[in-house]
Amino acid sequence: MKMTQAAGERHVLTIEVDNEAGILAKIAGLFTARGYNIDSLTVADISEDHAVSRITIVTNGPPPVIDQIRAQLERLVPVHQVTDLTEQGAHVERELALVKVAGTGDKRVEALRIAELFRAKVVDTTTSSFVFEITGTTEKIGSFLALMRELGLVEVGRSGIVGMMRGVQDA
Structure with a gap:
């Protein structure tokens, strides 16, 4: 059964990842698999040696789903850190x-x-x-x-x- 995006709050997630082919597709796939839209997506190299990028994703969803997505992102090997700026406070x-x-x-x-x-x-x-x-x-x-x-x-x-x-x- 295909899940549709439920009402939820807006979340801004930052994800630090290795610059590796296919990582963006894997991350986007986590959202797609749950029927959640990515409202905004930016990616930029953040390290001097071009080894690490920072992905910023804005999405909407209920907290349990965002927590699940975050936990699954953290399990991806090339992901260094996932931060939910919305939950962390002033940003x-x-x-x-x-x-x-x-x-x-x-x-x-x-x-x-x-x-x-x-x-x-x-x-x-x-x-x-x-x-x-x-x-x-x-x-x-x-x-x-x-x-x-x-x-x-x-x-x-x-x-x-x-x-x-x-x-x-x-x-």
Whole structure:
């Protein structure tokens, strides 16, 4: 019987893994096998020798299912550490988006004004469009996109969420 995603709270998981072919597929497979969606997924090399990557996954699910996924992730040989930032407490999350907006005249001026309010940076411009770079919470980026839709939103590229605990944790 296929399980569908039950209502649950949002969780931000960070997973430190060996850079090894197929590890991302194995991790995604743990979610797929249980019928849970990955809302955001980012992967980046975090070691000087390129041996270790950090995967950040945002998902929703009831705590028992998240605990089960976490336990199974910890049993995968190339996984060094799994942290549920949501359970651990105060953490910082950010996302980056590139946002292309077309417009001339008043719409162009308004897009620049809104971008300034959101601290979005112009990274490309033509006489008829801008590409803005914006970083912040998912909610901040969502608000920015909603306003830009009214002014001529053309294209959006989003990085996915990255996160880490606040302060220094004891090892």
